[in-house]
Ligand SMILES: NC(=O)C1=CN([C@@H]2O[C@H](COP(=O)(O)OP(=O)(O)OC[C@H]3O[C@@H](n4cnc5c(N)ncnc54)[C@H](O)[C@@H]3O)[C@@H](O)[C@H]2O)C=CC1
């Protein structure tokens with residue numbers, strides 16, 4: 001790790017927030033100052049103590065403490081994982097009204113602190129909460145990022161790797177659209193190494209088939225519901241996705257991640273924040289990559305945009 005200071009503020013020290021913090025500490029070297037903020041200050045203090053007690057076993061040292069909004073002033077990234085989470089039977093969109101109220105109490109004091117870094121949002125419905133953050137903060141779009149479909153993409157690559165018995169790192173595939181029920185996999189764009197998966201599926205010499213792809217897509221779309229049914233919440237996966245995005249920003253990696261980013265004409269749309277492959281570096285979203293979608297995929301993308309706009313438009317911010 002270099003000696004320059006890299007400061008992250010986490011707002012919301014619940015299951016998602018603390019899974020992120022734990023992953024950040026364990027991976028080591030990504031940042032060297034972590035501030036924990038929560039409306040429940042007792043909890044934030046307890047979490048800071050607990051994490052600090054693990055530092056003796058961590059790869060690199062970090063300053064970790066429970067803080068206040070004024071601590072955002074000189075932060076590089078403010079991660080927001082505060083708010084309510086889905087209960088069994090709820091969709092992510094069901095959380096919208098409650099989490100908009102939570103964000104009003106967060107984004108304004110962060111901006112008032114003089115914060116001039118990058119917002120990274122995980123709270124659901126994440127695409128709309130990212131747009132709410134953009135509207136409330138009035139930051140430039142490149143500096144307001146949501147986790148988007150980064151977790152769904154990780155789920156997809158894991159399942160495809162398992163199916164083809166190939167390291168998921170060599171599967172190039174994205175889930176795009178809403179982080180929610182209208183998300184989809186543009187199958188025309190899925191590659192194993194540099195070979196299109198569609199070609200592998202068409203090859204009669206193997207037993208791979210398109211029906212299995214549809215089943216994998218469905219498993220990705222319903223993964224959160226299954227996990228919530230089994231253990232009430234999902235948090236390790238998103239904690240690691242957040243860590244990955246923070247690492248890409250602070251390391252100025254220019255890595256391609258499917259974050260929720262504001263479209264400015266890409267895919268034929270404007271203003272909506274939605275999960276799309278984007279190049280992420282020190283200044284946030286450097287570029288959105290526009291995939292070559294076929295007609296059916298364009299229709300699916302349009303449906304996802306419509307869902308997000310229909311839920312965002314009635315909000316009075
Ligand atoms: N983007 C993604 O892929 C994923 C997003 N999530 C979302 O992350 C969010 C957090 O989920 P969990 O950590 O499981 O919930 P949780 O209930 O464990 O934690 C939420 C935390 O937010 C805090 N909080 C509530 N209002 C606040 C306020 N006004 N100011 C500061 N802190 C406040 C609470 O005190 C609590 O500590 C949910 O919206 C959930 O749906 C969860 C998994 C994946």
Ligand SMILES: CC(=O)C(=O)O
Nearest residue numbers: 092124151223224234
């Ligand atoms: C809860 C949620 O958004 C997820 O695990 O995908």
